[in-house]
Amino acid sequence: MKIYPASTQTLLDRATQISGFGFEIVYDASLTVSSSVKMAGKEGREAHEIILRQPGLDENNYLIAWQAAFVLHQYQMPETERANLSPNRPVLAQIKGELLALYPSIPLAQRDNFAEHVIGGILSQLRSVPIGMLVDIELYRSYDELHKLQQAALIGQVVEHIGCLQMTKAMFPEKLLRANQVMNAAQALMVATLFEMPDLFAPYRMVGMEAAAALLLDMCLNQVFDETRDQALIDYWSRTLDIEDWYRWG
Secondary structure: OOOOOHHHHHHHHHHHHHHOOOEEEEEOOOOOOOEEEEOOOOOOOOOEEEEEOOOOOOHHHHHHHHHHHHHHHHHOOOHHHHOOEEEOHHHHHHHHHHHHHOOOOOOHHHHHHHHHHHHHHHHHHHHHHHHHHHHHHHHHHHOHHHHHHHHHHHHHHHHHHHHHHHOOOOOOOHHHHHHHHHHHHHHHHHHHHHOOOHHHHHHHHHOOOHHHHHHHHHHHHOOOOOOOOHHHHHHHHHHHHOOOOOEEEO
């Protein structure tokens, strides 16, 4: 049986107790993210399935803990709070038009898929980033043992996302572009704040995103992990980013 650090095992045990389902760890070298989870009770699964890219990495102890904490958080809310957001297509038609106008050379047959991919990516980011930050803040506050692994993983994410500042209004509609950049800035500010690394946020500070990022981060810092409702947190972020009419719940 795999032996995990005490913090990771504690989170696995807590999530198992609260959800009523155990965990399986599987590996998929084709995974495009460092880890993901498939919840039990869906598609016939009898356990939560945590998927990692490759075995044998120390970072996996943090990733497993993160996914277990995410599952724990989901089961501490009413099931209705776990509903996914869906695009509000009538409102998004204007954004879609602005986006496609920037890429007139895209073949007609590919235009809808391109627009859906870009806009869907922003909605996915809105759905995942604030909750992901909530999880990381809880891990930082409650599980000192994971700090070193967590810091390395989060710095990697900040470095990976910094390229968003190279995107311009010639590439994406202004509101869409700013939403993406400010959400990335909020995550970078979280990492810089938790681990006292102000230089990590410097690229976003130089382009004037500190105030907007701080509004998003402060909302996450002031949450109680066991009591936070996803919809309220995400709705606050969307209002702050001025994209609250881009989606519906359910």
